[in-house]
Amino acid sequence: MFPIMIDLSDQKVVIAGGGSIAFHKVENLLRFGIRPHIVSPKCHPAIEQLAADGKIFIHRKKVEWTDLEDAFLIMLVTDDKEVNAQMAKLAVLHGKLVVHAEHNDLGNAQIPAVLIRGKLMISVSTGGASPTLSTKIRNQLEHEFDERYEDYLDFLFDARQYIKSHIHDRPERRIWLKKAVETRYLEYPEEREYYMTELFSRYPAF
C-alpha cells in the first residue's frame, strides 16, 4: 500500500450499498466536502435524510457496472458478497480506486483513521489488521497534536509561502524553515509574530 493524499473535489465518488457502513463512509466523505453518489435499492434513514437535504445523490437500484464506470473512487459496501467481489474485480481492471470494505485484498485502497488539525492531517492504518487499533492510536495522538496546531500550521504555511517567493538562497531558506518548527512557535503566538516581523524586515516584500 502506498500512502498518498488525493484531491477528490472534482471527482465522482460512488458507494454501492446504502446500509450502516455506507452511512459511516458517507459521513467521512462529507467532512472533506465530497458529495458521493449512493447506488442501492434501499437506504439507511440517515442516508435518505442527507439526500433530502441535497448533500448526496441516491440512485435507487441494484448496482451495475454502468453506475461505476465514470467514477474515480468506488466503495463497495453492499451486503451481497458476490456483487461486491464482481464489481471490485471489474473496477480494479479498469484502473479505478476501489475500497472493498470486507475483503480489502479485492480492492486496491483502504480508508485510514484520521486526525485533522487545520492543515495538519495524521492518518493511521493497520492494513486491515485492526481498524480498532488505528482508531485507538488516532485517539492517543489527539492529545499530543492538540488544537494549537491549527493556528500553528497556518503560521507555517504563510511563512513558507513568503520564504519561497522572497528568499532565493537555498541554504538561507532552509535556516528559516527549520527555525519555524522550533517548539516556541507552537507554544507562543507572539513568538510567531516576532518571527514574521524579522522575516519581513530581512526580506522586504518589494
Ligand SMILES: C[C@@]1(CC(=O)O)c2cc3[nH]c(cc4nc(cc5[nH]c(cc(n2)[C@H]1CCC(=O)O)[C@@](C)(CC(=O)O)[C@@H]5CCC(=O)O)C(CC(=O)O)=C4CCC(=O)O)c(CCC(=O)O)c3CC(=O)O
Ligand atoms: C480494511 C478496511 C477497509 C475500509 O477501508 O473500509 C476495514 C475493514 C473492516 N472494518 C471492520 C470493522 C470495524 N471498522 C471500524 C472502524 C473503522 N474502519 C476503518 C477502516 C477500515 N476498515 C479499513 C482498514 C483500516 C485499518 O486497518 O487501519 C476506519 C479506520 C476508517 C473508516 O472506515 O472511515 C474506521 C475508524 C474511523 C474512525 O473512527 O475515525 C470499527 C469500529 C471501531 O473499531 O471503532 C469496526 C468494528 C470493530 C472491528 O471489527 O475491528 C471489519 C469487520 C466487519 C465485520 O464485522 O464483519 C472490516 C472487514 C474485515 O476486515 O473483515
Ligand SMILES: NC(=O)C1=CN([C@@H]2O[C@H](COP(=O)(O)OP(=O)(O)OC[C@H]3O[C@@H](n4cnc5c(N)ncnc54)[C@H](O)[C@@H]3O)[C@@H](O)[C@H]2O)C=CC1
Ligand atoms: N469497513 C468497515 O468498516 C466494515 C465493513 N463491513 C462490511 O460492509 C458491508 C455492508 O455492511 P452494512 O452496511 O452493515 O450492511 P446493511 O445490511 O446495513 O446494508 C447493506 C446495503 O446493501 C444494499 N444492497 C444489497 N444488494 C445490493 C446491490 N446488488 N446493489 C446495491 N446495493 C445493494 C442494501 O440495499 C443495503 O442498503 C458488509 O459486507 C460488511 O461485511 C462491516 C462492518 C465494518
